Amino acid sequence: MIVPSFKSVPWKILERRGLACFLFCFAGPLGFALVCFLILSEYSLTILFMVDGRLNSEERKAQIISAVIPLFANLGFKETTTKLIAEKCGVSEALVYKHFPRKEDIYTEIHKFCCDKSQDDKNELTNMEPSTQSLVMIIFTIVYSIYMNIEKDPEEAKNFKRLMFRSLLEEGDFAASFHKSHFEPWIPKIEKCIEAAVKSGDINATISPRLSIYFTHHIAVCLNLYSLPNQTVVNYEKEKEEIANEAILFALRGLGLSSQAIQQYYNPNTLLSFFKKYK
Numbered sequence: 001m002i003v004p005s006f007k008s009v010p011w012k013i014l015e016r017r018g019l020a021c022f023l024f025c026f027a028g029p030l031g032f033a034l035v036c037f038l039i040l041s042e043y044s045l046t047i048l049f050m051v052d053g054r055l056n057s058e059e060r061k062a063q064i065i066s067a068v069i070p071l072f073a074n075l076g077f078k079e080t081t082t083k084l085i086a087e088k089c090g091v092s093e094a095l096v097y098k099h100f101p102r103k104e105d106i107y108t109e110i111h112k113f114c115c116d117k118s119q120d121d122k123n124e125l126t127n128m129e130p131s132t133q134s135l136v137m138i139i140f141t142i143v144y145s146i147y148m149n150i151e152k153d154p155e156e157a158k159n160f161k162r163l164m165f166r167s168l169l170e171e172g173d174f175a176a177s178f179h180k181s182h183f184e185p186w187i188p189k190i191e192k193c194i195e196a197a198v199k200s201g202d203i204n205a206t207i208s209p210r211l212s213i214y215f216t217h218h219i220a221v222c223l224n225l226y227s228l229p230n231q232t233v234v235n236y237e238k239e240k241e242e243i244a245n246e247a248i249l250f251a252l253r254g255l256g257l258s259s260q261a262i263q264q265y266y267n268p269n270t271l272l273s274f275f276k277k278y279k
Helices: 011-026 028-053 057-075 082-089 093-099 103-118 120-126 132-148 154-169 173-182 184-199 209-227 240-255 259-265 268-277
Strands: none
Touching: 057 082, 057 093, 057 103, 057 154, 082 093, 103 173, 120 132, 120 184, 132 184, 132 209, 132 240, 132 259, 132 268, 154 173, 173 184, 184 209, 209 240, 240 259
């Protein structure tokens, strides 16, 4: 708890103490009691404001990042000014600059924030042995995590995806940086899974494994892009979960998986249970 020093007490309160003494002498105890009540009320509110209004450096940074993600997502990097950021946070521009000297520093921190939040569900997948089963699991996870928005905070997830698309429309730095740190580390693992599936006879490789991985990713991204508006843009005549399952099957066939391998390893309910467990 913050205990205000003598210097932190507003001088107007001290001036009113003189008024209280005057009223005690000339207006009697009732007037004195009234002014004392007003003084104590004002002082209590001052203390409350001081306690609630002060955040440490990390808390203030987190507040700014949380407030600025929707701004960048909806307005883009160029149109989001430090003035807008300050207004959204309810602080001065000087305070924003104190924690983030440049607007680019905020973008960097957002990238770190998004990567940290998305890292946990990867670890279990990257530790799996390369196999056809692991390949199916990873493809399912890619499509579901990008398209289905199964998140604790769906609005936050949508804002992040808008950030990605905004970046692609502008300079591309945020999208490239996130893609490099978040998706590219999966590629060697998926390539090993494809190799294992080829060796086991589950895949008849027809195109570059790396290209097939990117095409799978792009299918999920495009589906997600069309699902961002509140209104229906494309009427698929199917529920979202059905669309996701069809897209996964499309990707698995595109990778070259045989019908027998798909029938053996693709069980949506089992895969979804695994996905939710590590999400």
